[in-house]
Amino acid sequence: MTKAAVAASYGGPEAIEIVERELLEPAEGEVLVEVKAIGVNPYDYKSYSGAFGTDESKLPIALGSEASGIVVAVGGSAEGPVGPIAVGDEVIVSGLNGTYAEKIVAPARFVFPKPADLEWNVAAGVLAVAGTAYDALESVGVKSGDTVLVHGAAGGVGSVVAQLAKERGATVIGTARAQNHDALRAFGAEPVEYGDGLLGRVRAAAANGIDAAIDTVGTDEAVDVSLELLTDRSRLVSTAAFGRASSDGFLTVGGPESAKRRRLASPTLLEQAGSGVFEVTVAKTFPLDEVARAHAELQSAHPRGKFVLIP
Structure with a gap:
């Protein structure tokens, strides 16, 4: 089991609940990642706001699409966008639904090596x-x-x-x-x-x-x-x-077309972030349990930079 944040209904941040989610062993081509930090994006709160509809069959909505962490298990052969993934690798998970969690199982195609010079908090929010x-x-x-x-x-x-x-x-x-x-x-x-x-x-x-x-x-x-x-x-x-x-x-x-372009550019963008070509500022961090407060603050005037959740 792993603690995770989901939207149990449509509405405002009060719709978010912290739940215990079953955690399956990684299958072939998947990895289990112990999450160190989670990037927060406007899409996360829009997903349950009603902006994209209010289909009750989609509830609860798993939140988040990016995180950084350490690989703790690999299911068979896991080949990521830039090569094989092994236990102990420091990685960035990007484009996977449901990253607001302590641990996540991710198909290898969503997993990129974390540049050594990027702190966990920055790495969690860089690719989006x-x-x-x-x-x-x-x-x-x-x-x-x-x-x-x-x-x-x-x-x-x-x-x-x-x-x-x-x-x-x-x-x-x-x-x-x-x-x-x-x-x-x-x-x-x-x-x-x-x-x-x-x-x-x-x-x-x-x-x-x-x-x-x-x-x-x-x-x-x-x-x-x-x-x-x-x-x-x-x-x-x-x-x-x-x-x-x-x-x-x-x-x-x-x-x-945008998704393909971003995916192909991701390794280069991470290299550039790691070498200082551009920087991503982290404005504020919140415990995962306070995700509702993070979403509320993100929708109001807030300091320049990304919000990050810490499991």
């Missing part, structure tokens, strides 16, 4: 944000010499977008609250504050115009400003404004 950031950059073809507008550039995904865009040789203009502007400057981005007058501030910061825009917040302001500045709507991608994308004809991340 880095994969989304990479996917967004690839979607709009960001390259050296581009000027890129990043909405929500101080957030989990946005901060990695900014750093990876700079790594590609792009100029980055990022929207953020004033208190996060120093962090953006440290990433090499030019910060601008969102809110009334954003269009004028971006124009002033981008003397030669904007070549691409990546929206990680999903507000009408972010979309409207991007559409006003871009001549090619195929160079605007959003991780959140799905309704506007459908009506206004720009790109979003997600779907089979």
Whole structure:
């Protein structure tokens, strides 16, 4: 048995329960991982909020999609994306449903080696944000010499977008609250504050115009400003404004092509994270038992960076 967090009903964080879940021995091609840290993402609370429907047959909903930990058992031959997996390996599990637990059984295809220089807490939250950031950059073809507008550039995904865009040789203009502007400057981005007058501030910061825009917040302001500045709507991608994308004809991340792109890029992204090409900030940690509080705080104003659960 293992302690795990599930959503027993649809609604707010009060729907979450800590339960004892049966833990099967790993089958051929699976591994048993003792979890050290668990990444928390907005999708986790959206999954039981009703945003994706309220099908009662899907309850209880196992929560979480990423974690870091140590392999404690291997079922037969387990070949991960970058090679064989053995007992004692320090790993990252990404893309597997139900990682809010003390121990998890994971098919090897979801298991990646943890870079030695990444702490457990950082490793638990790196691939979801880095994969989304990479996917967004690839979607709009960001390259050296581009000027890129990043909405929500101080957030989990946005901060990695900014750093990876700079790594590609792009100029980055990022929207953020004033208190996060120093962090953006440290990433090499030019910060601008969102809110009334954003269009004028971006124009002033981008003397030669904007070549691409990546929206990680999903507000009408972010979309409207991007559409006003871009001549090619195929160079605007959003991780959140799905309704506007459908009506206004720009790109979003997600779907089979995005999943494939992220999966193939994961080993390289982990190497880059381990070598310091980009960093993921951990804002706060919570015990697994306090997952409901973590979800409540994540939905309100909170410090810059990822939330992480500790079993």
